[in-house]
Amino acid sequence: MIEIKDIIEKYPREKRYTLAMLQDVQKQFNYIPRQALMMISEYVDTPLSSLYSMATFYKALSLKPKGKYIIKVCDGTACHIRSSMVLIDEIYNILKIRIGETTEDGMFSLETVNCLGSCAIAPVMVVNDKYYGKVTPAMVREIIKEYGGEKNE
């Protein structure tokens, strides 16, 4: 198993690699453990407060564990008009999570994004790196099933 130390020590002890380290930690653990933040702080000799500021600023970083599958529903103008909120409601019906939340079993997280550049196929939904276009509530159910969700119904 890869440890925090291994991830951090891939980089030189310089401040400018901080964000890269945080991104790698996020990728490995699906969140930034407290331990990691403290270790990086020591490694690049940067105050913990600055790292905490960074970790809470970027949407790609999270201090709470994220789900194995991250569902992103686009809520840009085009998707919004094409009822992206209905998809979000449907996801709540199935998984009982709202925007920014993660299912108790740690399988799914729900986020919204402001535009995925795929307005032609609005409304758009992405699970990890897979895109789904012209999504309907019925499709949401199918997609979640693909990833082993919906058991809790």
Add this chain to the structure above:
Amino acid sequence: MIIKIDGKECTAQKGEYLLSIARRNGIEIPTLCHSDALPGIGSCRLCIVEVVEKGRSRVVTSCIFPVMGEIEVLTNSKKIRNMRKTLLMLYLARVPENEKIKKLAEEYGAVVPERFSADKSEDCILCGLCVKACESLGSSAISTVNRGVTKKVSTPYDEPSKECIGCGSCAYVCPTNAMKIKEKDGIRTIWNKDFKLIKCEKCGEYFATKEQIEYINKKKGFNLEDEMLCDKCKKKKAGERLKEVFEDYRE
């Protein structure tokens, strides 16, 4: 070099910040996030002025605008007053009960439209000056956390910080007096942490926290413990010493 501010001729050095030139010449420009003791952050934008150069005018932030040529400056034009009014309207919407902002808003005729609602107990305008002060004078215990509507100033994980030395620099620089420091029975409470205050050996007034003194000793490599005096008594003592030296010299 000579620049003209509101019609007044002012001498300036190349690279000097416009705000300090203006202030030196008695021209008042409103500021919130500026402190003479700290590097400029340029976040509040209240210090905007119009700079006219080669017949063209543009708006700049005077606190971080280095003067490089012979310019003409308007600090209180209609355009600038209008822009400040908008800024103050937004600030007032965020901190509706804050005295400093209320006063400024009144001066510029800024009123908050009804559709804005805000937390009445909020006093922080998120200028970030406290964070800068903590970085330069304290120990980098606080930072801005989150972003957008949830942005705030705090310690990591909102917990009492290991780094904080209770120096109070953050509260001291805050333009809106948003930071609450409590002092009672020789204990200072700040950022959810309690600090024991130390008394001045001479006048008996509390003047610093134990952590603060330890921090200065460590950082500067000298021992303050030999002489626990507050600023006032220190100055007095230095004055007395000077007097002695002077009298010795006269004899």
